[in-house]
Amino acid sequence: MSKPLALLIDDEPDILELLELTLGRMQVDARKAKNQGEALALLKTESFAICLTDMRLPDGDGLQIVKHIQQHYPQTPVAMITAYGSLDTAINALKAGAFDFLTKPVDLQRLRELVNHALRLQVTSPATSQPDIDDPILGESEPIARLRRQIGKLSRSQAPLYISGESGSGKELVARRIHQLGPRSEQPFVPVNCGAIPAELMESEFFGHRKGSFTGAVADKPGLFQAASGGTLFLDEVADLPLAMQVKLLRAIQEKAVRPVGTQQEESVDVRLLCATHRDLAAEVAAGNFRQDLFYRINVIELKVPPLRERREDIPLLATRILQRLAERSHDSQPELSVEARERLLNYRFPGNVRELENILERAYTLCESDCINADDIQLSGTSASPDKAAAGLDQIDSLEDYLDNIERKALEHALEETRWNKTAAAKRLGLTFRSLRYRLKKLGLDD
Structure with a gap:
């Protein structure tokens, strides 16, 4: 079996020699180019498993190489080599389609990790809009086909990714799929709900701690x-994340290293970072709640997950799969959806997205008394009373604040009862952060 081939582009002979030597020990052959012209000529004649290019070249810059390879040789991952501290340059390269970046002086351990990840890409599947058997993202609508294509492309990159979307739209599912299709698929996928970690424990939870570093x-x-x-x-x-923690996270991302609580020693870490929130992060930056430099660092590429109301044609397929899962879990037969029940779902806006659809169908599955779920079994929030009845009820409201508090209290109690008073699960059920749930419980006197 022939060795993988790398294209190395740099006008410094010492750098080229170091790269060639290191890759040679990894059983990777190399072709060297001192400028853009030589590199483009080599790309025409040979097929490369990876390309490493310096940013500054005598006859152009590395960004032109990145764009050229993206356009003509999209299966070849290309990494940018930048001067130390040139974070803006590295981010521009990632946005242009670079697989990853290195800074000078080149850290050999980091170089080996980068090359290994790139070589693993040769056996991963290319981007496609068609679902495969293992694809957990259900749907055949155009927004989902587009999302699938984006996931396939972005899974090949190591760039930090910001996944935006409403609560319940499936952001974690998208993150897992990106991991599953990428070169890190055999390594851990670690999901973290930042709102569920108490502020005083965050540094220890994120970076670890040494014995005796605190009580x-x-x-x-x-x-x-x-x-x-x-x-x-x-x-x-x-x-x-609190602002103090945002500073520490930014440093960890930039240095690719963390410092456990109770030690002065930094430990290098090799992770791909995916972030998500249902909030408008740019608005949080404008309001002073989120650091602009951290936003700039994690938002190298944004991936938007469409809300369910923008892909209504996927609702029947999602409903069938959800009911199938519920029936399998209960070891029971799978009920059908009546035409009227289906229409009722198709005409609903789903503010809680797929998570709300799951909850609605779980309730209907539990309540229906036959093998068919009818429209009456589909209980949608905000549709139980007509506008006339709602208006008539206003006469009986003495205080709007008390009235709304009462509604909120009932919703919280219902969610806690459903989850057997597991507050983390209740927060997820309601689309709240854990911290927000604690605040509401305390405000309403339910925090005993």
Whole structure:
């Protein structure tokens, strides 16, 4: 079997020699180019498993190489080599389609990790809009086909990714799929709900701690970054991070290293970072709640997950799969949806998206008394009373605040009862952060 072939582009002979030597020890052959012209000529004659290019070249720049390879040789991952501290340059390269980047002086361990990830891409499937057997993202609508194509393309990159979308739209599912299709698929996928970690424990949870570093630290403990090493770290509800933690996270991302609580030593970590939130992160930056430099760093590429109301044609397929899953879990027969029940679902806006559809169908599955779910079994929020009845009820409201508090209290109690008072599960059920749930419970006197 022939060795993989790398294209190395740099006008510094010492750098070329170092790269060639390191790759040679990894059983990777290399072709060297001192400028853009030589590189383009080599690309025409040979097929490369990876390309490493310097940013500054005598007859152009590395960004032109990145764009050229993206257009003509999209299966070849290309990594940019930039001067230390040139973060803007690296981010521009990632946005242009670079697989990853290295800074000078080149860290050989980091180089080996990057090359290994690139070589693994040769056996992953190309981007496609067609679902495969293992695809957990259900749907055949155009928004989902487009999302599938984007996932296939972005799974080949190592760039930080910001997944935006409404609560319940499936952001974690998208993150898992990106990990599954990428070169890190055999390594851990570590999801973290940033809103569920108490502020005082965040640094220890993210970066780990040493025995005796604080009261209760009875042993060394690795953090979430260490747990995800070699794989993917998914930070859900990243907008809930306190500003002090945002500073530490930014440093960890930039330095690709973390410092456990109780030590001065930094540990290098190799993770791909995926972040998500249902909030408008740009608005959070404008309001001063989220650091602009961190936003710039994690939002190298944004991937938008469409809400369910923008892909209504997928509702019947989703409903069938959800009911199938419920029946399998109950070891029972799968009920059908009546035409009227289907129409009722298709005409609903689903503010809670797929998660709300799952909850509605679980309730209908539990309540229906036959093998067919009828329209009456489909209980949609906000549709139980007509506008006339709602208006008539206003006469009986003395205080709008008390009235709304009462509605909120009932919803919280119902969610807690459904989840057997598991507050983390109840928060997820309601589309709230854990911190927001705690605040509401305290406000309404339900925090006993």
